[in-house]
Each structure stands twice: as C-alpha cells, then as structure tokens.
Amino acid sequence: MARHAAARVPSALLRHLRVLRPQDAVGTYAHPRPEFARLVRAGALHQLATGYYAVVPDDHVGDQWLPALEAAAAGIAAADEGIAAVALMGLSAARVHGALPRAIGVAVVAAGRHRSALHLADRDATVLFVRRDVTRLDVQRYPHELGEGWITTVEQTVLDLAARPELGGLRDEAEAAARTLLLRADAAVLDELATTQRRQATLRRLRTTA
Template sequence: MTADVDIVRAVARAPLRTLRLKDMPELARNTWRATDRLVEQGALVRLTHGVYTAPPDGRDGRKWKPPLEAAALALATARFGAREAALMGVSAARHWAAIPRAIGVATVAVPRRGYAPLNIEGGGLVKFVPRRMEALELVLERTGLGDGLVTTPEQTLFDLLGRTDREGLGREVAGAIENLTAQVQPDEFAEIIARARIVPSGARDMLNRLEKSNG
C-alpha cells in the first residue's frame, strides 16, 4: 500500500497533476498493475492509454472526470513538458467563455508536428496543432487540473479567423468570434497581425471593427 500512496503522490506532483506511465518512478513491483488498481479505486483517472491524472482535492476518480480542455492540456503537457503546450482555438475560446456549451473536440498547440489525435477516456478528442510557441501570445491560467498556458483572447480570435477546417463546429466558431470581440484589445490584436507571416482573411476587417467600436 505504501507504493500505491507514493504513485498517487508522484502523479499529483507532476505538472497539471498528470504523468505518463513510462515517466513514473519505479515505486512498485509492477507499476502498470498498480496504476490499474488505483484507477479502480478512484485514486487515479486514466486520461488515455498510459497517461494518468490525480483527481484534485481528494475527489473520487470513479465519479469525477476533468473537463475536456483541462484533460487535453494535461495530456499534452505530460507528453511535451511544462509550459510546452497551450490551449488554443476552440479550446481557448471555451476557456474564455466564448463558447458556452461543451464540445467534443479540444485543440492544443504543441512545439512539434506528427502527433495523431487521441481519444480521452470518458469522451472527447484531442488534436495537437504544431505551432511555434514563442510566436503565440500566451497567458498562464487556472484550469481544472492546475495552472496552464492559454492563448490570449486576441490570439484566440486571430486563430479562429484563420480556421478553414471547422470540423462541423462552424456555428460554434462563428459565435466564439462574435463573443471574443468584447474581450479583445484592438492594439494587441493589431500587434498580432503585424507579426504574423500569414494573416487570415477578415482579420484586418475585424481590426477596423474593433477600432471603431473602441473609438
């Protein structure tokens, strides 16, 4: 039982309370069996194959599940490292309350390409979007599993304007674009446009609209 406690503590101390099985210290004779047992007991939650999170505040993992956006960011952080992943696009819009209802897809910016989408146990698909992290406007925000990076409202609006594949979320994206305008500062949005190598169609029209509404 001491090994079980040590495993839970190791997961809880990891960034966003999430750790891959391959990164766990050798605390038990068979760590794989131990984590399965801890999931059955509700001490851990399996996000996807080989990735586990520790429910916060002593919650029972058999009843509690993390929000999809928090789970997606935690999963990407476990894979790429702390501060090496960020909620973006529709997931950032969800964080900023620009999309009111839950959706089944989460998008996370990551520093490398070539990673296939992953299904979260309990529902939801996580898509990894390769981006130069240093080129994004990011802020540290509280999620259901701890502090993580999220694109700013300005960056989120810019990214949503550039979406060509809306994965059946056209209505949600259009609504998010409208809802974000109330949170966006025109000067910060203008800086993102000025730095961008590719500017989405409609971004400059949006800037004109923001400047007029704030004039």
C-alpha cells in the same frame, strides 16, 4: 469513501502536473502499468486516454469525477512535452474565455510536434494537436484542476479562430466565438499581433463581417 494508504498515488509522483503516464513512474514502481491499473480500481487515478491518467482529488475519491475536457487536454499535452511547450488554442481557448456557451466534444492544443488526434477513454471527445511554436504565440497562464499551463489570449484566440474556423469541425461555433471575443479584444494588441503574424487580411475580413 475512505481510501487505504496503499491506494494513494505516491507523493513522488504528485508534482505540479496531475496527469501521469506509466513511464513517469518507472523510478517508483518496478511494473508501473499494473500499479496504475490498481490505482484506477481504487479510485486514486482516473484514466483519461490510453496511457494517460489523472490524479483524482482526495475530496472526489469515490465520486464519478470527470475533469473538464480543456483541463484534460492541457494536462495530456503537457505530460508529453512539458508545460512550457503547449497551450490551449482555438475552440478550447474560446471555451475557457467564455465565448462558447456549451460544452463541446473536441479540444484543440498547440504543441511543439506533430501528432495524431487522441480519442479520450472517459467520454466521447477528441483532442486535436496543432504543431505551433508556443513561444511565438500570445499566451497567458491557465490554472486548471489538473495543474497549470498556458492558453492563448483573447486577441490570439480571435486571430486563430478567424484564420482556421474549420479546425475542430465546428465552423459556425468558431466564427461566432471569434465575433464575440472581438468585442472584448484590445484593438491595439490585436493589430500588432495581426501584423507580426501576417494576418492583417484575416483580421480585416473578421471586422467586416462582425
């Protein structure tokens, strides 16, 4: 389906992150919210949640495009706090690392400030925000369909899942993912992280039950 030029997202808004909020467009539109609604109707924007919109890739305009939950969660968090301040963790990191075989209805993001869970508008899913200093976590780059961001490494994810398996409401899946990732983790890095983050007892318990 062709899209009229007037229905395109202005290039000034197309930066490294493809999740937009109406307040991001105050310098582009006099009234951003009606303009965003128009772009949604035209298929140029996809509403993720109240106040958050993803830029639809040109080759998906007219399709029933739905970004991955993990990409949506990372993009929403980064839109509010900046890419450097947030990272996927826990169940979401396990999912990206391939330790969860099925899609789940919850995403977990480490963020710099406390905030309530966010329910998505485009699917039955929830984003949980955990207040953590991302600079103190072991993270790696996470390129995704809505830009790029950070995700906890395999080793950090192992420790997080083992320490808080109930986070996200899928304890069995979290514990299974921790055991799966433990087999792939660098033992020396894992020991160092456990010592630095005072999680030696957590790691010992996991290794005992793995």
